[in-house]
Amino acid sequence: MRRWKQGWLTLGMLLALSTTWSPGPVIGPGGYLGAAGRGLLEMHFAKAGAYLMTLSLLVGGLLLSTEYFLPRLAVRVLTTPRVVWRRMRLAASISAAARTC
DSSP: OOHHHHHHHHHHHHHHHHTTTSOOOSSOTTHHHHHHHHHHHHHHSOHHHHHHHHHHHHHHHHHHHHTTHHHHHHHHHHHHHHHHHHHHHHHHHHHHHHHHO
16 A cells, blocks of 8 residues: 555544544534624524525525526426326226226
8 A cells, every 4th residue: 555545544544533532613513604694694684584594595506506406396396296186087087987887
């Protein structure tokens, strides 16, 4: 094994072991930016408004990053009950036709 691979392996093992020594981040899982954003949102909006703003930004970011996935998913979710209803009506008409024969 090359020297640099041994170094990276040793560094990785040390980093994996060092995570148990740390009690965790002081600020929280979002880091300093997340804490600042939360404070800014709660300072200017009520709690419900902060949640709505965060949710709308999340959905907007997903729309920008996935391009056509979310609109297609929305269309599929909205049209699935209609397709299921048509299949149920077709099955009912087939069983009704079989009973009359």
